[in-house]
Amino acid sequence: MFELMAGGKIGHIALSDIADQMVIAPATANVIGKVANGIADDFLTTMIMATKVPVLFVPSMNTKMWESSIVQGNIEKLKENGYQFMEPTAGDLACGWQGKGRLPPIDDIVEQMEDIFTEKDYVDQRVLITAGPTVEAIDPVRCISNRSSGKMGYAIAKMAKRRGAEVVLITGITSLPPPRCDIRVIDVVTAQEMRAVVMEEQRRASVIIKAAAVADYRCKEENLQKIKKKNGKDEITLALTKNPDIIEELGRVIGDRVLVGFAAETEHVVEHARDKLQRKHLDLIVANDVSKSGIGFGADDNEVTIIDAAGGAVHVPRLSKDEIAEIILDEALKVAKKKKKTEEDWY
Numbered sequence: 001m002f003e004l005m006a007g008g009k010i011g012h013i014a015l016s017d018i019a020d021q022m023v024i025a026p027a028t029a030n031v032i033g034k035v036a037n038g039i040a041d042d043f044l045t046t047m048i049m050a051t052k053v054p055v056l057f058v059p060s061m062n063t064k065m066w067e068s069s070i071v072q073g074n075i076e077k078l079k080e081n082g083y084q085f086m087e088p089t090a091g092d093l094a095c096g097w098q099g100k101g102r103l104p105p106i107d108d109i110v111e112q113m114e115d116i117f118t119e120k121d122y123v124d125q126r127v128l129i130t131a132g133p134t135v136e137a138i139d140p141v142r143c144i145s146n147r148s149s150g151k152m153g154y155a156i157a158k159m160a161k162r163r164g165a166e167v168v169l170i171t172g173i174t175s176l177p178p179p180r181c182d183i184r185v186i187d188v189v190t191a192q193e194m195r196a197v198v199m200e201e202q203r204r205a206s207v208i209i210k211a212a213a214v215a216d217y218r219c220k221e222e223n224l225q226k227i228k229k230k231n232g233k234d235e236i237t238l239a240l241t242k243n244p245d246i247i248e249e250l251g252r253v254i255g256d257r258v259l260v261g262f263a264a265e266t267e268h269v270v271e272h273a274r275d276k277l278q279r280k281h282l283d284l285i286v287a288n289d290v291s292k293s294g295i296g297f298g299a300d301d302n303e304v305t306i307i308d309a310a311g312g313a314v315h316v317p318r319l320s321k322d323e324i325a326e327i328i329l330d331e332a333l334k335v336a337k338k339k340k341k342t343e344e345d346w347y
């Protein structure tokens with residue numbers, strides 16, 4: 001512990017000096033108890049005591065130890081002193097018990113670390129995001145859908161939560177892992193279901209971002225039985241009917257809140273997007289060229305042009321969907337502030 005490092009620095013102090021954040025994972029009842037009571041008698045506890053950066057404890061222990069009033073009291077004391085904690089998850093424990101006490105998944109710990117580093121500029125916002133495809137039944141075994149994976153919408157939900165927003169994610173069927181547990185998720189299948197949930201939830205939202213790929217049409221007739229192959233017929237015709245245009249309906253009620261749409265286009269991308277923005281009374285539209293490979297549907301990256309209601313356009317070159325999500329949220333926040341200011345000036 002006191003061994004000198006290069007330059008004559010003392011190990012536990014030198015390491016605490018270079019850290020931007022400290023994560024104690026797994027944090028045992030022992031280490032929590034020591035720090036809570038001012039004991040610094042080994043490398044870890046001296047390092048924690050010597051730091052001023054954020055410290056995140058990720059407890060993991062037997063469920064009875066976790067529930068013990070002594071451990072809980074120590075955690076309370078540390079929280080009051082600015083230390084941060086994650087809750088252990090429930091399940092099978094190494095000691096053979098079942099219950100709360102498991103170390104959370106590493107991805108969740110990393111997300112919590114990112115959260116600690118992120119400025120909470122969305123703390124006053126309630127953000128509604130739609131993601132993924134809608135699926136319209138043709139019959140009990142077949143459907144009409146599209147290639148949306150949900151990645152773009154999920155990335156926006158994650159980043160909005162990180163920035164402190166209250167987030168509701170309304171999602172079509174995807175194969176993505178569920179987002180972090182403090183995001184409220186509502187699963188839907190069809191465009192009509194999505195419309196019903198969006199119109200109910202929009203009343204509480206201050207920013208609405210519609211990344212979902214909604215089917216414009218569904219089957220006119222509901223086929224309750226599987227459509228059988230017709231002998232001798234090389235073609236059959238499916239009659240389709242129009243689905244509700246959710247974003248158009250939102251445009252009529254959005255008022256001083258912020259409405260962001262997406263435009264998935266394969267040609268004249270910016271022109272078509274501008275037209276949608278105007279017709280549907282959006283504040284911003286995120287135009288993406290879904291004919292390009294490596295971006296758009298299913299990809300981890302995207303390349304977009306964000307167009308505002310005054311005609312301004314920001315081209316964002318190919319970046320990860322997380323990075324694109326950050327830029328969309330930056331632009332949406334600018335609009336939110338502008339609209340709020342206009343409202344204040346009016347009164």
Ligand code: PMT
Nearest residue numbers: 148149150151152210211213214246247262263264297298
């Ligand atoms: O999910 P990923 O694989 O990550 O891919 C991301 C994406 C390509 C799906 C996403 O970036 C995107 O472009 N989403 C919108 C797709 C789409 O349906 O575009 P559109 O041009 O058909 O619709 C325009 C806007 O109207 C969209 O905001 C859409 O959500 C909305 N809409 C469309 C039809 C409808 N009936 N109701 C709607 O609200």
